[in-house]
Amino acid sequence: MKCRKCQRKAVINMRQHKLSLCAEHYTDWIPDQTQRFIEKYAMFGRQDRILVAVSGGKDSLALWDVLTKLGYEADGLYIGLGIDGGIGYSDQSKSFCEIFAAARGLNLQVYDVADRLGAPIPLAADSVHRGRGRPCSVCGMSRRHIMNAAAVDGGYDVLATGHNLDDEAATLFGNTLHWSLEHLARQGPVLEARTGLVRKVKPFCRFYERETAAYALLRSIDYVYDECPHSEGAKSIYYKQTLNKMEDERPGTKLHFYLSYLAAKGQGAFAETADPGAERLHPCPTCGQPTTAPGECAFCRTWDQVRERSALLL
Amino acid sequence: MKCRKCQRKAVINMRQHKLSLCAEHYTDWIPDQTQRFIEKYAMFGRQDRILVAVSGGKDSLALWDVLTKLGYEADGLYIGLGIDGGIGYSDQSKSFCEIFAAARGLNLQVYDVADRLGAPIPLAADSVHRGRGRPCSVCGMSRRHIMNAAAVDGGYDVLATGHNLDDEAATLFGNTLHWSLEHLARQGPVLEARTGLVRKVKPFCRFYERETAAYALLRSIDYVYDECPHSEGAKSIYYKQTLNKMEDERPGTKLHFYLSYLAAKGQGAFAETADPGAERLHPCPTCGQPTTAPGECAFCRTWDQVRERSALLL
Numbered sequence: 298m299k300c301r302k303c304q305r306k307a308v309i310n311m312r313q314h315k316l317s318l319c320a321e322h323y324t325d326w327i328p329d330q331t332q333r334f335i336e337k338y339a340m341f342g343r344q345d346r347i348l349v350a351v352s353g354g355k356d357s358l359a360l361w362d363v364l365t366k367l368g369y370e371a372d373g374l375y376i377g378l379g380i381d382g383g384i385g386y387s388d389q390s391k392s393f394c395e396i397f398a399a400a401r402g403l404n405l406q407v408y409d410v411a412d413r414l415g416a417p418i419p420l421a422a423d424s425v426h427r428g429r430g431r432p433c434s435v436c437g438m439s440r441r442h443i444m445n446a447a448a449v450d451g452g453y454d455v456l457a458t459g460h461n462l463d464d465e466a467a468t469l470f471g472n473t474l475h476w477s478l479e480h481l482a483r484q485g486p487v488l489e490a491r492t493g494l495v496r497k498v499k500p501f502c503r504f505y506e507r508e509t510a511a512y513a514l515l516r517s518i519d520y521v522y523d524e525c526p527h528s529e530g531a532k533s534i535y536y537k538q539t540l541n542k543m544e545d546e547r548p549g550t551k552l553h554f555y556l557s558y559l560a561a562k563g564q565g566a567f568a569e570t571a572d573p574g575a576e577r578l579h580p581c582p583t584c585g586q587p588t589t590a591p592g593e594c595a596f597c598r599t600w601d602q603v604r605e606r607s608a609l610l611l
Numbered sequence: 612m613k614c615r616k617c618q619r620k621a622v623i624n625m626r627q628h629k630l631s632l633c634a635e636h637y638t639d640w641i642p643d644q645t646q647r648f649i650e651k652y653a654m655f656g657r658q659d660r661i662l663v664a665v666s667g668g669k670d671s672l673a674l675w676d677v678l679t680k681l682g683y684e685a686d687g688l689y690i691g692l693g694i695d696g697g698i699g700y701s702d703q704s705k706s707f708c709e710i711f712a713a714a715r716g717l718n719l720q721v722y723d724v725a726d727r728l729g730a731p732i733p734l735a736a737d738s739v740h741r742g743r744g745r746p747c748s749v750c751g752m753s754r755r756h757i758m759n760a761a762a763v764d765g766g767y768d769v770l771a772t773g774h775n776l777d778d779e780a781a782t783l784f785g786n787t788l789h790w791s792l793e794h795l796a797r798q799g800p801v802l803e804a805r806t807g808l809v810r811k812v813k814p815f816c817r818f819y820e821r822e823t824a825a826y827a828l829l830r831s832i833d834y835v836y837d838e839c840p841h842s843e844g845a846k847s848i849y850y851k852q853t854l855n856k857m858e859d860e861r862p863g864t865k866l867h868f869y870l871s872y873l874a875a876k877g878q879g880a881f882a883e884t885a886d887p888g889a890e891r892l893h894p895c896p897t898c899g900q901p902t903t904a905p906g907e908c909a910f911c912r913t914w915d916q917v918r919e920r921s922a923l924l925l
Contacts, residue, residue, distance in 0.1 A: 473787050474864065476871035478880055539857060546849070550788065557790035566792055569879040 309511050313549035320515050327512045328363045331500050335367075338486040340498040345454035347371040348495075350444050351397075351405070353390025353521040355513040356459030358397050360501055362516055364457065365401065371457070373398055374447050376440055377409040379417020382526025387417075390521045397518065406451070408443055414600050416607055419527070424606040425599055431527055435599060442596040446586060448495040460499040463506040466551040467536040469558055474536075482567040485559060492578060493587035503552065623825050627863035634829050641826045642677045645814050649681075652800040654812040659768035661685040662809075664758050665711075665719070667704025667835040669827040670773030672711050674815055676830055678771065679715065685771070687712055688761050690754055691723040693731020696840025701731075704835045711832065720765070722757055729918050733841070738920040739913055745841055749913060756910040760900060762809040774813040777820040780865040781850040783872055788850075796881040799873060806892060807901035817866065 298307040300319035307317035318326055334340070341347060347364060351357040351373045364371040375394040380386045391407065398405035411417040416424070418439065422432030448456040465484070472480040486503075490496040501509055513520055528534060543550045578587035581594035588594035593601075612621040614633035621631035632640055648654070655661060661678060665671040665687045678685040689708040694700045705721065712719035725731040730738070732753065736746030762770040779798070786794040800817075804810040815823055827834055842848060857864045892901035895908035902908035907915075 474868050474871075476868075476875040476880075478875050478878060481880075535860070539853065542856075543853060554788050554790075557788075561790040561792050564792060565883040566790075566795075567880055569883050 308515065309508070311505075311508065313505075313552050324512065324515050327359075327504070327508070328366050330504070331360075331363050332367055334486065334503055335498075335500055338498070340457075340487055340500060341369075341455045341496075343369070345369075346452065347455050347457050348406075348444075348448045348451060348453040349373050349457045350440075350459070351375050351394050352459070353393040354459070355518065355520045356461050356464075356501060356506075356509045358393065358459075358518050358520050359509050359513045359516070360457060360459040361397070361403070362401075362518060363512075364500070365403065371403075372451070372453070373403060373405040374444065375405060375407045376443050377407060377411070378436060378440075379409075379411045380419060380525060380527065382523075384523055384526065386521070386523060386526055389523075393520050406447060408447060410439065410443075414439075415604050420607075421600070421603040424603050431531065433527060433531060436527075438595055438599065442584075442586060442594070445493075445495055446584070449493065449586075453495060455496045455498055457498050457500060459501055459509070461501045461504050461506050461509050462551055462555060463537055463540070464533075465499065465502045466540055466555050467533050469555060470536045470540055471532060478567055481558075482562075485562065491587070493580065493585070494578075502555070505551070622829065623822070625819075625822065627819075627866050638826065638829050641673075641818070641822070642680050644818070645674075645677050646681055648800065648817055649812075649814055652812070654771075654801055654814060655683075655769045655810075657683070659683075660766065661769050661771050662720075662758075662762045662765060662767040663687050663771045664754075664773070665689050665708050666773070667707040668773070669832070669834045670775050670778075670815060670820075670823045672707065672773075672832050672834050673823045673827045673830070674771060674773040675711070675717070676715075676832060677826075678814070679717065685717075686765075686767075687717060687719040688758060689719060689721050690757050691721060691725070692750060692754075693723075693725045694733060694839060694841065696837075698837055698840065700835070700837060700840055703837075707834050720761060722761060724753065724757075728753075728914050730921055734921075735914070735917040738917050745845065747841060747845060750841075752909055752913065756898075756900060756908070759807075759809055760898070763807065763900075767809060769810045769812055771812050771814060773815055773823070775815045775818050775820050775823050776865055776869060777851055777854070778847075779813065779816045780854055780869050781847050783869060784850045784854055785846060792881055795872075796876075799876065805901070807894065807899070808892075816869070819865070 298310055298317045299305065300307045300322055301317055302322045303319060305319045308320045309323055310317040347369055349357065349361045349364060349371050351361055353375070361371060361373055373394060375391055377391055378387050381388075394405055397403075410421075414421070418436045419432050421439075422430075422435040425435055426432075444456055468480075469484060472484065486499050488497040540551055540554075578589060579591050580586070581588045581592075581597055583593050583597040586594055586596070612624055612631045613619065614621045614636055615631055616636045617633060619633045622634045623637055624631040661683055663671065663675045663678060663685050665675055667689070675685060675687055687708060689705055691705055692701050695702075708719055708721075711717075724735075728735070732750045733746050735753075736744075736749040739749055740746075758770055782794075783798060786798065800813050802811040854865055854868075892903060893905050894900070895902045895906075895911055897907050897911040900908055900910070
C-alpha cells in the first residue's frame with residue numbers, strides 16, 4: 298500500500314475514497330479537507346473567534362490542533378464533569394487538555410461543574426433520577442447550556458465541536474429509526490445562531506473516527522483513550538455498532554448515508570414539517586439563556602432541584 | 612405462555628404487541644387485524660373487485676386466504692417467470708397456487724412469461740445484461756408491468772400484494788440509507804390509482820414475516836419454502852438481516868421504524884420534494900401502459916431487445 302502522492306509507504310487506506318496516504322501527506326490531507334468543509338458549509342471565516350469544546354478525547358483535541366494549524370483563532374473550553382468511574386476519567390481528560398494547550402501556548406478555559414453548580418454530574422443525575430438510569434441526559438443538557446453560555450459570554454462567533462462522521466451517522470441513524478422530524482430538520486454541519494444561541498459547527502463531521510484517531514496518533518496528541526464510563530449500553534453505542542457492521546460489509550455506507558441525508562435536506566425534505574411555533578424561544582428568567590418553553594429553562598430547573606435535594610441530604 | 616383470550620396454550624407470542632394467542636384465536640386475529648388495516652388505510656371496500664398477485668409463497672397465499680375469509684371478491688394472478696434454479700422453482704410455485712385455488716374454488720389467472728413474451732426471465736435478463744448480474748431488475752420491472760396490465764384489462768379496482776412488514780421495513784431501510792426522496796415520498800400501504808395505473812395495496816404491511824408464516828402453517832396452506840434462487844446476496848436480504856439483528860436486540864424495531872415513517876410522511880415530510888414534473892405519465896406507443904419518459908416504456912424496450920438478441924442467437 299503506497300501513498301498516492303509520493304509512492305512512499307502509506308499509513309492509512311481510506312476505502313471510501315480509494316485513497317492511501319503516507320504519514321506526511323495524511324497529516325496535510327486532514328487540515329486541507331477540514332478547510333474544504335469549513336468553506337463548503339460556510340462554517341466561519343478568518344476573522345471569526347472560535348471556541349472549541351474539548352473533552353480530552355482524540356476528536357476535539359485533533360480539531361483544536363487542525364484549526365490552529367490552519368491559522369484560525371481558536372480557544373478551548375473544557376467542562377469538568379466530575380466523572381471518576383474508577384479511572385479518574387474527568388481528571389485524566391482535563392489533564393490531557395491542559396498539557397495540549399500548554400505545549401502549544403493556547404488559551405484553555407476550564408469550567409468545573411462541581412465547583413460552579415454544587416455537584417458533579419453523576420451525583421446531580423442521581424439526585425434528579427433518584428439513583429436510577431444513566432446521567433447522560435442531565436450531562437448533555439448541562440454541557441449544551443455551559444458551552445453556549447461560555448461562547449456567548451466570551452464574545453465568540455462560533456462554537457466548534459469535534460463530532461466525527463461516526464457520531465453524526467449514529468445520531469442520524471437513531472433519528473431515522475424513530476423518524477424524529479424535529480431532529481431530522483436540524484442535524485447538519487452547521488446550526489445557525491439565533492437570539493442568545495451561538496452558531497455551532499462540526500468541522501470533522503465528514504471524517505471517520507479511525508481517521509481522526511490516526512491523525513491524533515500521527516501528530517503525537519495524547520488523549521484519553523477510555524470512553525466515558527457511563528456510555529456503556531448507551532443507544533448511541535448500539536447505533537454505532539450496527540453501522541460499523543454495515544460499513545465493514547459495504548465500505549462508505551456511513552459517509553453515503555450522511556451525505557445523501559444532507560442532500561435530501563438541501564432539497565427541502567422536512568422543510569414543511571419543522572414546526573416554527575414549537576421553536577419560539579424565550580429568555581429564562583433566571584439565567585437569561587433562551588429556552589423553548591416559557592419559564593425557567595431545563596438547566597436552571599434541574600440544578601435548582603439538585604441543590605434542594607442535596608441540601609436535604611446534608 | 613397462555614392465550615390472552617382463552618388461557619389455553621399459546622402458539623405464538625408477539626413481543627412487540629405483548630400478545631400471546633392460541634391457534635384458534637391467532638387465525639381469527641390475523642383476519643381481524645387485516646380488516647382493521649384495510650379500513651385504516653382506506654384500501655378498498657366491499658364492492659371492489661380485487662386481484663391478488665400470488666407467487667406461491669406464504670405471504671401472498673395467506674393474503675388471498677384472509678381476503679376470501681373476510682368475504683372479499685378476490686381473484687389470483689400467478690406470473691410464471693420460468694425460474695428453475697435446480698429446484699423447479701417456478702413450477703413448484705405455480706403448483707402451490709393452483710392447488711390452493713382449486714381447493715377453494717377460487718379463480719386463478721396464470722400469465723406465463725416465456726409463452727407470452729418469448730423467453731423466461733433468467734434468459735431474458737442474460738440477453739439484456741449479456742450474462743452478467745442478477746435478473747432481479749428485469750424481473751421486477753416485468754412483474755410490475757404484467758400485474759398492472761392484468762388488473763386494468765380485467766377491470767379490477769385494486770391490485771393487492773402480500774408484502775409483509777419485513778419486506779416494507781427492508782425497502783424503507785434501503786431507501787433511507789440512500790435518502791431516495793422519490794421512493795420515500797411514495798412508499799406506503801396504498802399507492803393511489805393514476806391514469807392507466809391501478810390502485811395498489813399491501814394489506815399485510817404491518818405483519819411480521821413470522822406472523823404470516825405462522826398463519827399459513829396454522830391454516831394448512833402449502834407454499835413454496837425456498838426463496839427465489841436469484842435472491843442470494845440481494846441487497847434486500849442484506850437489509851433484512853441487519854434489521855433482524857436489531858429486532859432481536861430491540862423487539863418492535865421494524866414496526867416502530869415503519870409506523871413512525873408513515874406518521875412522518877403523514878405530517879408532510881417529503882411533500883415538498885416530490886418532483887411533479889418527473890412524474891408526468893405518457894402512454895407507451897406500443898402497449899399503451901403509462902410510462903414516465905416519452906416513447907416506448909421500459910417493458911416494451913426490454914422485451915424488444917430480448918427478442919432481437921434471441922433471434923440473432925438462433
